[in-house]
Amino acid sequence: MKKPKVGIFDFACCEGCQLQLANMGEQVLSLLGSLRVMEWREVMSETWGKKLDIAIVEGSITDPHAVERIQRIRRRASVLIAYGSCATIGGVNGMKNNFVFDEIRKYVYGDSYAFFPTEPTKAVHQVVEVDYFIHGCPVYIPEVVTVLKAALQGIPYYVPDYPVCVECKLNENVCMYDRKVTCLGPVTRAGCNSWCINNGNICYGCRGMVSNPNEKGALDVLAKYGIPTSLVVNKMNMYNKCRELDEP
Amino acid sequence: MEDTQYVVLKKDRFEEFIAALSSMQKLVAPVAKGFGAYAFEEVTSADPIALNYIPTILPLKKYFMPQRETLLEFTLDRRSHAEAVVEYEPLTIFGAHTCDLAGIQCLNMVFSERPKDYNYLLRKGTITLIGLECNDYCDEYASCHLVHASFPSGGYDLLFTDLGDYFMVHINTVSGDRIVRTAGLCEGAGSAHMNELRSLRDRKRTVFRNEVPIKTKLIPELFDAVFGARVWDNLNERCLACGNCTNVCPTCYCFNIKDELDLTLARGIRYRVWDSCQLEPFARVAGGINFRKERSARQRHRYYRKFRYPVDRFARFFCTGCGRCTRACMADISLKETLSELIKESEERVWKKWL
Structure with missing residues (x-):
């Protein structure tokens, strides 16, 4: 089989998900053995600029330049993988959408703010078509490998459409709510093997919400534990603000 | 009265006994995880x-059918070679309550049906089960008496x-007998011991009562009458579909x-x-149709x-009354309450039968 040509691109993000690839350890060698990396700004200086079999896109789309650039990448790539929360759900960059844009542009760029146009933060699929989603902040390497293998085989990858609680129970963690701590696991989609909770942290909802959350039931649960709804909405918006752009 | 099936282990020899057990093969037991x-x-x-523990987060099924288990290794070359895999290591489980022993009895029936599940059955053959009787209720969520799991009824070594x-110590199998002989720490049980066991069981009969107001044998009849009950709509509003209730259930075996x-x-x-x-996604099929879309x-x-x-x-209930589903439910969906509400809702139709 001919090795597929791959390009790795970044938009508004911390580039930490790309770093996760470099963090893979030995597995990165077998990964590189089955791909031809043509462009990857973070780790190489060569560029390619032609057709790609797979484009891996990190980061969210936040200004007009980014919109043009992602459209060009989409035209060049047979398969496009949204990589990391910023790309798949808008991620933390979505918090910008809570503010009046002129005010925050002045806050960030001072007097010359007019030279820096901005747009509501969008996830990649809210601008161009996306073939595969690898959620997470950062991405979970075993899932990255699974999705890449699916892309290499040309078969779909189904992101688990059930809450993190499932994996958390399988890992036999003591529930965060029993520890009197608020956790977004019950409404966040799984696939990370409850990575954060296994290590004593809470779930921050970085993978986005399940497709059919029981919002009324969730409110009842919050009331039972005496947690204000606004607190959870704020927590949820840290990663999931762009979700409202998905709604018809 | 003396009974060779019963021996006595004095508590000051318990530490030695556990050390002996653990030197024979890998030993697991309930430990506190905090909170x-x-x-x-x-x-x-x-x-x-x-x-003295309440049922563990996950039941014993995690040893009998692990959360993730390889079944087959294969190659995709021209010969398409495939080889069955069974992963197991000999294991002793100490301290299983009667509800969890009942859970394993259920799984044994399921996985022994044809076609037999050899991964399960081969692994089960290498597991030694040591039960620990409950002298009292673990907490208010248990409903073990309702499903006849409050007293020991086999399923252990x-x-x-x-x-x-x-x-x-009741010796129920040859391998249980071997452990007692190898450890060499037990003594024969005398009639005084047997009397104490009998009076404990008598006391238990006054402590353990049906936790839900229904005769156990009438439960199937109840369920025949409540398929369309309003209780299910109420659960629809509360359930978060997190799957906790089934993952912690000792008899849920879907994979x-x-x-x-x-x-x-x-x-x-x-x-x-x-x-x-x-x-x-459990009941989502081709074409995007979901035949159990409603919670x-x-x-x-x-x-x-x-x-x-x-x-x-299988001619038995697959609830062991352990109460895990109720404890693990963030939405407070309680098995005992659901059953009671079903009874209430169906009362008008079948109340005469319960007199």
């Missing part, structure tokens, strides 16, 4: 073992009963089978993972899989 939670974990001494300064290739795309494995009827239908299915369907197929 009132317990889990079966490997132990090498008696020190971390919680003798050895059963420990705490009788003050000693354990009464999904997946194939995964390595990065060369030339070799791969087939493995199975736990699945749950409570999850959104009410999924919850109802769970209850029928515990109290109605297995009665026809």
Whole structure:
């Protein structure tokens, strides 16, 4: 089989998900053995600029330049993988959408703010078509490998459409709510093997919400534990603000 | 009266006994995880073992059918070679309550049906089960008496009963007998011991009562009458579909089978993972149709899989009354309450039969 040509691109993000690839350890060698990396700004200086079999896109789309650039990448790539929360759900960059844009542009760029146009933060699929989603902040390497293998085989990858609680129970963690701590696991989609909770942290909802959350039931649960709804909405918006752009 | 099936282990020899057990093969027992939670974990001494514990987060099925288990290794070359895989290591489980022993009895029936599940059955053959009788209720969520699991009824190699300064040990199998002989720490049980065991059981009969106001034998009839009950709509509003209730259930055994290739795309494995009827994708089929899309239908299915369907197929309930589903439910969906509400709702129709 001919090795597929791959390009790795970044938009508004911390580039930490790309770093996760470099963090893979030995597995990165077998990964590189089955791909031809043509462009990857973070780790190489060569560029390619032609057709790609797979484009891996990190980061969210936040200004007009980014919109043009992602459209060009989409035209060049047979398969496009949204990589990391910023790309798949808008991620933390979505918090910008809570503010009046002129005010925050002045806050960030001072007097010359007019030279820096901005747009509501969008996830990649809210601008161009996306073939595969690898959620997470950062991405979970075993899932990255699974999705890449699916892309290499040309078969779909189904992101688990059930809450993190499932994996958390399988890992036999003591529930965060029993520890009197608020956790977004019950409404966040799984696939990370409850990575954060296994290590004593809470779930921050970085993978986005399940497709059919029981919002009324969730409110009842919050009331039972005496947690204000606004607190959870704020927590949820840290990663999931762009979700409202998905709604018809 | 003397009974060779019973021996006595004095409590001051318990530490030695556990050390002996752990030197024979890998030993797991309930240990405290904090925040009132317990889990079966490997132990090498008696020190971390919680003798007084409420049912662990996950039941014993995690040892009999692990959360993820490889079934097959295959290659995709011209010969398409495939080889069955069974992963297991000899294991002793100490401290299983009667509800969890009942859970394993249920799984044994399921996986012994044809076609037999050799992965389960081969692994089960290498597991030694040592039970620990409950002298009292663990907490208010248990409903073990309703489903006849509050008293020991087999399914173990050895059963420990705490009788003050000693354990009464019931030897139920040859391998249980071998453990007692190898450890060499037990003494024969005399008639005084047998009397103490008998009076404990008598006392238990006054403590353990049906936790839900229904005669056990009438439960299948109840479920025949409540398929359309309003109770299920109420659960629809509350259930978060997190799957906790089924993952922690000692008798829920549904699994999904997946194939995964390595990065060369030339070799791969087939493995199975736990699945749950409570999850959104469980009943989603080709064409995007979901034949149990409503959470009410999924919850109802769970209850029928515990109290109605297995009665026809295996002649027993698949609820062991351990109470885990209630403890693990963030939405406070309580098994005892659901049953009570079903009874209330159906009362008008069948109340005469309960007199």
